[in-house]
Amino acid sequence: MTSSEPTPLWDLPEPPRSAPEPKATPAKKTARKPARSRKGQQNPAPELPVAKIAVDIPLAHLDRTFDYQVPEKLHESAVPGCRVRVRFAGQLVDGYLIERTDTTEYERKLAYLERVTSSEPVLPPSLHAVCRSVADRYAGTLSDVLRLALPPRHAKVEGEPPAEPAPAPDAPEVSAWSRYQRGEAFLEAVAEGRPANAVWQALPGEDWPRRLAEAAATAAAQGRGAVLVVPDHRDLTRVHDACIELVGEKGVAALIAGLGPAERYRRWLSVLRGAVRVVVGTRAAMFAPVADPGLFVVWDDGDDLHLDPHAPYPHVRDVLMDRAHATKSAFLVGGFARTAEAQLLVESGWAQQIQADRAELRAAAPRVTPVGEDFDVARDEAARVARLPAVAFEAARQAFAAGLPALVQVPRRGYVPGLSCGQCRTPAHCRRCAGPLALPGGSQDGAPRPPACRWCGVPETAFRCPACGSVRLRAVVVGAKRTAEELGRAFPGVPVRTSGATEVLATVPGRPALVVCTPGAEPVAEGGYGAALLLDGWALLGRQDLRAAEETLRRWMAAGALVRPASSGGRVIVGAEAGLAVVQALVRWDPGWHASQELEQRRELGFPPATRMASVEGSPAAVASVLDDLPLPESGEVLGPVPLGDYDDEGNAERERALVRVARPDGRALATVVRDAVARRDARKAVEPVRVQLDPLDLI
Structure with missing residues (x-):
């Protein structure tokens, strides 16, 4: 949840919910403004004259309903769940009519609804309850959740005749x-x-x-x-x-x-x-x-x-x-x-x-071979370090001989997305902005394109390492485009297709071809793939992420599930050591075992989902103000804050992040105290924004 920039709504500590008493004015002035006179003479609705309105304002201290009077002219159209416009702190704002009642606890005179934008009940009680529950769970506001739950109104569509309900289908064969x-x-x-x-x-x-x-x-x-x-x-x-x-x-x-x-x-x-x-x-x-x-x-x-x-x-x-x-x-x-x-x-x-x-499971799963098994090393000494060892070539050739395509999964997109010094291995950076250098691939005027910065795009035609002075560059990682180029030379006559960020293929024909893709972009092959080559496993497993092993196994299994069973010759070659737990889970095709191991480790370390966490990001002063005003549950613990991103001229971090951890039973209490702390900041008209997220995916 991100607090908004200051708005005129903050000028009043408590927004008035009633119209101001009309001032005594001369008869001539009243005659010149007949509209105000008629508005002041509105009569309340004959039944359920009080409407509880959720205003569309993303300020935490205003996350509640406000009472308004329903005028007689809007009695029929002001139905629960409809969109309305109300006067709030001197401004016309959107809102949703939650319910209508007979009485109100507000002691002053209530303001009237300005108008009903649409009488379509887009927020029925069941959906409102869901949105309220989600806002409470994630320490957010109902206004933010409603923006996700309700699509923008289209008046012309509302005027179309409603569609006839579809008949109930027959029970399917299961x-x-x-x-x-x-x-x-x-x-x-x-x-x-x-x-x-x-x-x-x-x-x-x-x-x-x-x-x-x-x-x-x-x-x-x-x-x-x-x-x-x-x-x-x-x-x-x-x-x-x-x-x-x-x-x-x-x-x-x-x-x-x-x-x-x-x-x-x-x-x-x-x-x-x-x-x-x-x-x-x-x-x-x-x-x-x-x-x-x-x-x-x-x-x-x-x-x-x-x-x-x-x-x-x-x-x-x-x-x-x-x-x-x-x-x-x-x-x-x-x-x-x-x-x-x-x-x-x-x-x-x-x-x-x-x-x-x-x-x-054994009848449906492909045969999984980790690179570096003893019998593979005995045949090919370079199998431990080769990017595409002999066993992978053998699996691909068998797939082509059977008339089937082979899938090649590469963790990185692009041509060569990372470069370093060819002598001392120091990462290569741009002289202009210090961004990382990469090879874009392709040619320009018949010559290969020079390295270029991934941030500013400026080519680097005269690289010299600042550490050792070498002018040579080497690839740190190889992307999907370069892999497709290398495999095209290794398998002449076999078509090579790519699926990635710029063009994601949905399906490929069931005939010999090399399909090179990034994780998540694997197309479905007609009849299944004959082999899947999962390259550069270290690039996935080596990420600084709490969920690196879990995410790696998910991507590998998504690719392996597209391969034919082992009884039909289907093979999966994974570029990682066989002794790793994630590789063993893939070999046995047992994600439940790996998930139980992962959950047990997180219990020992106190990480989600064994615990509930709240991430607080912002300037050092903003983060400190939230933490100082945060009454934690008994199991609460604050980790950090730690600096994020850039530093100012004095060496101080411009942004920080703190993690607040509690036992899982105290998750609701954590969400409540965090939301209340942010609400108090909004009520004090704090200017610096704070980003609060419950159970973030990225912790490292």
Whole structure:
């Protein structure tokens, strides 16, 4: 949550909620302003004349409802959940009518509603309760959450006739779930409307969009709603197509932030009005107001795309968990890998595991070979240090001989994104701005492009190392483009395709080709890949990140799941030492074991999800003011603050960050005291902004 810049609203310590008493004026002045006279003579609504309004102001000390009088002319249109305009601290601001009552505790005269922007009840009580719960969990304000939950209004769309409700589909065939222990039992609970929580570990090669569509169709067949949230648009397309096949096109709505304002609002309204039962989308769909929800699903909850980058920074998994608990609906976390947060749900007993037995797993998984195994080293002494050893070439040739493509996963994009001195290994920096140098690749006027700065883009044509004076450069890491170029020379006659930041492929044909991609951009091959080469494992495992091992395993398993089973010749070559726990989890295809190990280590170290944490970032003075005004729970502990980023001319840090840690049972108390501390700063008209985030993904 980031406090706003000073506004005129801060001029009053307590905003008036009543109109000022009209001053006595001469008759002539009254005649010249008939509008003010008529406004002062408004009559209150005959029933429930008091409206509780949530004003759209992101100041923590104003995060509550304010009472206003409903005029008689707005009695019919001022319905709970509608958008309104009110006079607040002398300004007209937007707001939402939460409820109407007969009485108020405010002792002075109430101000009237200015107007009803739209009588469409876009904030029903169930959605308001969810948004309020999310704001409290993440120490945010209701105003910030409503900006994420409600799309901007489009007046023309509201005037369109409402769509007819889609008919309930037939119950789908769910025999494919019998491959998993407790799979059919979970769908039985969904069909019967019973609350059931599960963590699903999908088998390699599983048609997971179809399985999720079957779960959603099971809920829709009973007249209940379902919300399926996936990380990106490629996954969304696959799940949406599968749901249309089972539920019908009219019964499914795809919600994604990239839609135009009119189409996005049109689809959202169809969900709100009950015309659509199944919603699929990216994180923008986690607040979808489905009627009578029966199932909430998040796929691949470890993907950082599920964390909203806007205050108060909610995570899709946690929002859907709250919604499932509040509505007594089923909740499913699915993926090929497993996060420590999902493992905590299993170990606490809140969720059950849905996974296949070992025999089923061995039949579906590819053969995984770490580079550096004893028999590989015996055949090839350079296997320990080679970027692409002989065993990787052998796996790729076998895939091509079988008429299948081979997948190559490279952690870094670009050509050569990192350079250092060729003699002393000192990182190479730009002489102009001290940014890192990189090779952009390609040619210019027939000659290779010179190194250039990744920050300012200025070419470096005369590099000289400031430490040893050498003019030679060497690559620190090799990007996807350079890898594709090298593999093209190593496998002449085999097409090379790339999938990355500039162009992400959704699918590739099932014929011999080298598909070079960055993590998360792996296209689906028709019939599966014959081999997957996971290069530069050190670049993923060596990151300074609490979740480095967990994230590495997730990316490796996402690529390995696209490979054919070992019985069909499928192989995965991973460029990392076999003795590492993350490599062992990949070899055995056992993400649950790795997640339990990861969770146990975090318990010992006191890191999330075993604890709850709050991150406070800002200037040193701002961070100190929050910490000084923070009454911690008994288990509370402050780590830091530590400097971030740049330093000023006197050597002082311009920004700092402090971490506040408490035991997990005190998580709600931590959110409350942090929110109250920020509210007191806003009430004191503090100018310097502070960024507060609960349970941040990045701790290092």
